[in-house]
Amino acid sequence: MGDGSARMPRGRRAAAARPVAPPAAKAPAAKGPAPRWSESRHYAALDLGTNNCRLLIARPQGAGFAVIDAFSRIVRLGEGLATTGRLSDAAIERTLAALRICADKLKRRNVALARSVATQACRQAENGAEFIDRAYRETGIALDIITAEEEARLAVLGCHALLEPGDGPALVFDIGGGSTELVLVDSHAPVPHILDWHSAPWGVVSLSEATGQSKAVTADARAAAYADMRARVRESFAPFVARLRTPKGTRRLLGTSGTVTTLASVHLGLASYDRSAVDGLIVPSAAMRAVSQNIAGMSIRQRAQVPCIGNERADLVVAGCAILETILDIWPAERLGIADRGIREGILRRLIGGAPL
DSSP states (O other): OOOOOSSOOOSSOOOSOEEOOOOOOOOOSSSSOOOOHHHHOOEEEEEEOSSEEEEEEEEEETTEEEEEEEEEEEOOTTTTHHHHSSOOHHHHHHHHHHHHHHHHHHHHTTOSEEEEEEOHHHHHOTTHHHHHHHHHHHHOOOEEEOOHHHHHHHHHHHHGGGSOOOSSOEEEEEEOSSOEEEEEEEOSSSSOEEEEEEEESOOHHHHHHHHTGGGOOSHHHHHHHHHHHHHHHHHHHHHHHHHOOOOSSOOEEEEESHHHHHHHHHHHTOSSOOHHHHTTOEEEHHHHHHHHHHHHTSOHHHHHTSTTTHHHHTTTHHHHHHHHHHHHHHSOOSEEEEESOOHHHHHHHHHHHOOOO
């Protein structure tokens, strides 16, 4: 199930990938040459964030890969973390339930090589390493707690193909549950060169909990909470902004996260989420600002009734809007690229093709 080792590392980065013994060879069912081992292998990437647990299982195809199975569930692992400094029992149980489903998929798909990573919630929590050990004991999945820098690099590796052509640096960002990564890249090479990066300690879960936005009842209270969110994010971006220089050429901007895909869905007026309509979409930045401000002014009940937001995202989406608007402030690009891909795809590119970054 993605790990053949006897002991689990405690709260530190371990090996880049975990080999699994290949299944016993079977006789081909039809005539013709059997596929080469490198082509028949299945690879997996699991990304456990502060809010979501996501899994992709793929096989090599041409210069890339084809997804053969996937799983995504909102687990809110970081719920209450900002207050207590610990992962709660309820959040751990929700996450373990999701990881058990992932473990079953890894076993049924005979995955040969996998990497599973955990990000901000496990980096920050006092009991993060304890949770990692328990997850390994109960599911067999060995999670590596990666640094914010590696998180940023994997996200860029997974989505950079969607950057608009152009000269000068581009900004790639990932709004997570517990943090937001900003990455300035030079995209002239086949694999972008990272010029600078910054990790801010605000994601949709941490920012929502810190400001109490979901409890704001009146329009004035919602406006005040939104302004508070924007101020906190602006302050956290300040060190990165101080290093930025006005680029030559047109600014390019690419976002990967549940926030940008959700807001893009609202912009398109989709009745339900459609990855094929969202992944690779280019949206005017002004339109995304308008959507963000409109959502921020709604009550939580009104947000829950918006298709592609619903009850699961109604209390968190406003924090994502505040972060996105602040990113548009510091990097005023005319258009925003939307990516429904990121860390998992970056992991798979490294496992399958050995892509550097």
